[in-house]
Amino acid sequence: MAPIIRPRRLRSTPAMRRLVSEVRLDPADLILPMFVKETLSQPAPLSGLPGVVQHTLDSLLTAAREAVAAGVGGLMLFGIPEIRDESGSQADDPDGILNRALRLLRDELGDETVIMADLCLDEFTSHGHCGVLDETGAVDNDATLERYASMAIAQARAGAHVLGLSGMMDGQVGVCREALDDHGFTDVVILGYTAKYASAFYGPFREAVDSELVGDRKTYQQDPANGREAMHELDLDLAEGADIVMVKPGLPYLDVLAEVATASPVPVWTYQVSGEYAMIEFAAAAGAIDRERAIEESLIAFKRAGADAILTYWATEVATALNGGVR
Template sequence: MSFPTRRLRRLRTSEKMRELVQETRLSPSDLICPIFVQEDIKTRIKIESMPSIERLPLDDVTDEVGTISDLGIPAIMLFGIPSNKDETGSSAFDDNGIVQKAISQVRENFGDKIVIMADTCLCQFTSTGHCGVISNNKVDNDASLELLAKTAVSQAKAGMDTSSPSAMMDGQVAAIRNALDDEGFSDVSIMSHAAKHRSNFYSPFRDAAACAPEFGDRKTYQMPYTNAREAMMEVETDINEGVDIVMIKPALSYLDLISETRRRFNIPVAAYSVSGEYALVKAASQLGYVNENEVTDEILSSIKRAGADMIVTYFAKSAAKFMQES
C-alpha cells in the first residue's frame, strides 16, 4: 500500500472532531488569581513591569474578588505591601496587618464562595527584603520558622483557607502545620512553594511587591534551577512534613519538574506561572509579535498538560474571560 492504514490526521479533520479527542482541557476552575493589596493607599497603583496588574487599596479588594469570582475562578492568593517594615517583618504576623484585613474582608463578603490563599513569607515585610530574619549577615533559617508559623496562625485567625509558605526555609511546612494545629486550625491547608527556584523570572514581582533584597541574593535558600533531583527532594520533604499541595515555581521553564512531581507523588500539584512569564507575553503582545490570548492559552495548557492540577497566574482574569467567550 502506498499510504499507511493509520492516518492520525483523521482525528483533526474538523473543530468538533478535535474537541472530541482533546486530551488536556483548561478551564477557569484550574486558576488561582494573585492579588496585591497595599496598606494606606486610596487609589490603585499600576505596576509598570506588569501591565494590567495593580496594587489595590483595601477598599477595592471586595470588588476585585467579586470580578474574579464571577469569572468562575475558585481561588485567590493575597500578597501584602505594608506601610512599615522592620528587621523581623512584624507586620506579617500583625493581626491588624494589611493581609489579615484583606482576608477578613473577603471572608465576610464571600463566605465559602472563594478559596482564600495567602502568601506566608516575610520578604514584603522585612526591611532587608529577605524571606527570613538576618543574623550575622545571613538568613537565620531556624529563627525564621517561628515567625513564619506566627504569620500563618495570624492569617488563619483572619479567615484564611490555605497558607502558602514561599520562604524556602527548611522545616517551614512542619513548623506551620504544628502551629496551626496547636491553635485549633487543623482544617487550614498548606500549599507550599515546595520547589521554588532562584529565578530571573521573578524580577517584575519584586517591583510589584516591593521586596527586592537590600543586600546579597536568595541563592542560599531558593533552589538552583540546574538541579532536578534536588527539586524532588524538596517536594518529598514537604510531603513528609504534612503539606497538602505542592507547588513548582516558576512554571514554564520547569515543565519537566511539574511532570516528574506528578509522576512520583500522589498529591495535588500546583504551578506558579510567575511575573516574568507574564511580562514577556505582555511585552511581545504589545509589540504585535504574538497574539496574547492564543499564547496565554498555549502556555497555560502546557502547564496543565505537564501535570499541574492548578495554576497560579497573573493571566487568570484575562484567560477566564476568553475561555468564557470561546
C-alpha cells in the same frame, strides 16, 4: 503507498480536535494572585505587569468579586505594608494589611471561593529577605521558622483557607502544621512551595511588592541547575504534612513539574510568575506573537505537564473567556 495510519484524521475540524483533546482548561483550575498595598488611596498600575495593579482594600474586594463571578478557583493575597522592619513585624500583626485584607475577603465572600495567603516575610522586612537575618547578615533558618509559625496562626485567624509557604526554609511545612493544629486550625490547608527556584523570572514581582531586597536568595531558593533536588524537597514536604505542593516558576521548569506531578499523591500546582506573564504581554504588544493564543498555549502546557491548578495573573480574563465571555 498511501499511509494507513493518519493521525491528521483527529485534527480535521475544531469539533474533532475538541473531542480528542487530552487536557482542558477550566476556570476552577485558575488562581488569581492579588497585591494589596496599605498606603494607596486608589489602585496603582504596575509598569512591569501590564494590566496588573496594587490594590486598595476597596479595589481588592471589587476585583475579588469579579474573579469569583468568572469562576476563578481561588485568590492568593500578597500584602505590602507601610512600615517594614528587620523582623517583618507587620506580617503577623492582626491589623497588618495582609491580615486585614484576608478578613475582608473572608467576611464578604465566605466559602464562595478559596482565600489564600502568601506566608513569607519578604514583603514585610526592611532587608527584603524571606527570613530573619543573623549577625552575619545570612538568613537564619530556625529563627525564621518561629516567625512563620506566628504568621500561620495570624493568617488562619484572619480567615485564610490556604497558607502558601513560599519562603523555602527547611522544616517550614512541619512547623506551620504543628502551630496550626495546636491552635485548633486543623482544617487550614498548607500549600508547600516544594520546588521554588532562584529565578530571573521574578523580576516584575519585585515592583509589585515594592521589594527592598539587596543581593539574592540563592542560599534558600533552589538552584536552576537541579532537578532531582526537587524530588527530595517533595519527600520532605509530604512527610511534614503538606496538603498541596507547588513548582515555581512554571514554563522554565515543566520537566520538574511533570516529575513532581507523576510522583505526588497530593495536588500539584504551579505559578506562572511575573516574568512569564510580562514576556507574553510585551511580545504581544510589539506584534511578535498572538496574545490570546500564547496565553492559552502557556496554560495548556502546565496542564499537560500535570498541574492541577495554576496561579496566573490572567485568571479572571481567561476564566471569563472559558465561560463564553469576550477577552
